Amino acid sequence: MPNDDLRKDLKRVTTKTMADVVELHLREYLKKKSFKPGDALPKETELAEALGVSRNVVREALSRLRMLGMVESRKKRGMILANPDILGAFERVLDPLILDEVTLRNVFELRLVLEMGLADILYIRKTQKDIEELEEIVKREVNKKQKPFRVKYEIAFHGKLYEMTGNDTFLRFQSMLLPVFEYVVDEEIKTSGKAEVGKVTHHDLVEILKAGTPDEFRAGMREHLKPHFDRLK
Amino acid sequence: MPNDDLRKDLKRVTTKTMADVVELHLREYLKKKSFKPGDALPKETELAEALGVSRNVVREALSRLRMLGMVESRKKRGMILANPDILGAFERVLDPLILDEVTLRNVFELRLVLEMGLADILYIRKTQKDIEELEEIVKREVNKKQKPFRVKYEIAFHGKLYEMTGNDTFLRFQSMLLPVFEYVVDEEIKTSGKAEVGKVTHHDLVEILKAGTPDEFRAGMREHLKPHFDRLK
Known part of the structure; x- marks a missing residue:
């Protein structure tokens, strides 16, 4: 050795x-x-x-x-x-089976940073149809707290936010970050016995998007992601 | 045809x-x-x-x-x-010579979102040495408003912020985003005759990092990046 x-x-x-x-x-x-x-x-x-x-x-x-x-x-x-597919290669290697813990954690931090930063673009680009789709996801999500559902609706909700940017690069992050969501829920269950949830829910975030400001959305998202940020400290 | x-x-x-x-x-x-x-x-x-x-x-x-x-x-x-290099391939294709306008714009939006989202991680990870390095960059930057210097210090300052996350994935974004900085400064000069600057300067951002809160830093960064966000509307 x-x-x-x-x-x-x-x-x-x-x-x-x-x-x-x-x-x-x-x-x-x-x-x-x-x-x-x-x-x-x-x-x-x-x-x-x-x-x-x-x-x-x-x-x-x-x-x-x-x-x-x-x-x-x-x-x-x-x-x-040709016009290169800037995320194609990134997607090919982003597979939790072959990524080590450090890289997975790095990618998860990338997700947190992206979602904290999305507010301004969401307010510039959001449409009535987007809001209705978010409301639909939230309606179906209620009371689904077990792991498989939790992951499914987490992906649906946060993925929809990426989609709303109308920016293809973000949209592609959606599918890349997917395996990372599951990894993190598993980690949480391992260390604290349950999937942790912030005080601000998906439902609350939609209400802020409808009637609030980018600053209020950022504050709401920070609270929503609080358990994850606490784990970074 | x-x-x-x-x-x-x-x-x-x-x-x-x-x-x-x-x-x-x-x-x-x-x-x-x-x-x-x-x-x-x-x-x-x-x-x-x-x-x-x-x-x-x-x-x-x-x-x-x-x-x-x-x-x-x-x-x-x-x-x-092996442990794949998740950004290696991304870097290979991210070259403004061969990226079209839409992709460059998408990547620039990615930069804006990342920098709006960095605050929490910066406050968790910042060290005294980081602050001193930022102050050094700001000191050298003063009065350098022409394009080549503007781009140079923009990259030095914002690159240092990525570095402070201690997260290799962000650090790598630094070199990827480099050509995009120059592209955007050129675009600004083309449309408004000069490189636009927000009211909150790099110096102000360092002061907030020293004595302020993540929320204050986010508000400062939003103001610093204001000319860019205005161009998105």
């Missing part, structure tokens, strides 16, 4: 594969030449020749960019630069 | 490559078998045989997981499941 201190102090030497190097070169090339979405990339054979590597390595590097949504294959036009 | 309405209504058929399919299969396999960080993956040849595909395709799919930090090569142990 290696010495743990030594392990911490000496950073592991990470070797780069050819695909790592070619991926970086391609990325820098696209940037230097100011490629824009829609522009056609040089052919695989041309890239391989210019870089002095095999086509397999080029294909491997392009495959990574393709996974990130940075390039797309188009009939008759070959590879083109 | 295809009809634009038709284009919008009919979603483009996206063909999956073999690597897309194998990547998905591997991901599901790791999940179903509850692989944990440190566990060794089956050999490339075994995977190729089980999946009925060539080794090249397996290598391509593993290369993607490697890029996401989900797997690592270890001497004598082959590939092992």
Whole structure:
């Protein structure tokens, strides 16, 4: 067993594969030449020749960019630069089965910060239809305190708030944060025997959204999330 | 030129490559078998045989997981499941050269929401050293109103706030949000001829952090970011 201190102090030497190097070169090339979405990339054979590597390595590097949504294959036009899907890759790795405790906790803190910060955008973008949908969720939620329901309605309510921003980046957080909700409810049950709830309920938050101010909503959300903030201290 | 309405209504058929399919299969396999960080993956040849595909395709799919930090090569142990770097891939695609206007705007809104939400965690984690560093940034910033300096100190100040959370996920946002800062300052100059500044300055925010409450900090930050929020309306 290696010495743990030594392990911490000496950073592991990470070797780069050819695909790592070619991926970086391609990325820098696209940037230097100011490629824009829609522009056609040089052919695989041309890239391989210019870089002095095999086509397999080029294909491997392009495959990574393709996974990130940075390039797309188009009939008759070959590879083109695309508008990347900025959260696609993030979603792929955000899976509680393979995230360690520290990362899960970090992501949970991200959720708390996002929800404390949402107020202004919610007031700018909220519609009557949004409020009605929130009211519908709250109506169905009443008296469902056991874990599976608690998680389900937590996700429905807070997910709807992300959706109301009309901002695709937030909307995508909804599905990413989903597994983190369940993780936290489980943690709470483990340490205090029950899922904790703040004094301000989902119902109260909807009432504030209807008739209150962003400041009042922030104060309400802070109270709603209080058990979670208390656990951070 | 295809009809634009038709284009919008009919979603483009996206063909999956073999690597897309194998990547998905591997991901599901790791999940179903509850692989944990440190566990060794089956050999490339075994995977190729089980999946009925060539080794090249397996290598391509593993290369993607490697890029996401989900797997690592270890001497004598082959590939092992790693703790993924949840923001690495996000950073790779977050480059204003290739992001369209809508995505840049979405990311900028993400920044506003995060900074409005940071207060509680800042008060839990702040140290005397953090405050001194913020004061140092503010001291150097005074009277630097032109664009390059404005961007530089904006990044230094707001980046330090992310750093103070002690949360690696936020810290990483710092470098991701960097190009977005510059984009927004440029946009402001384009529409109103100058970079707009809220009534509450960085200096004021430090004073609130020293002697005020999270609620006061939130109100101060809201005022500091006011020109940006006004542009959202």
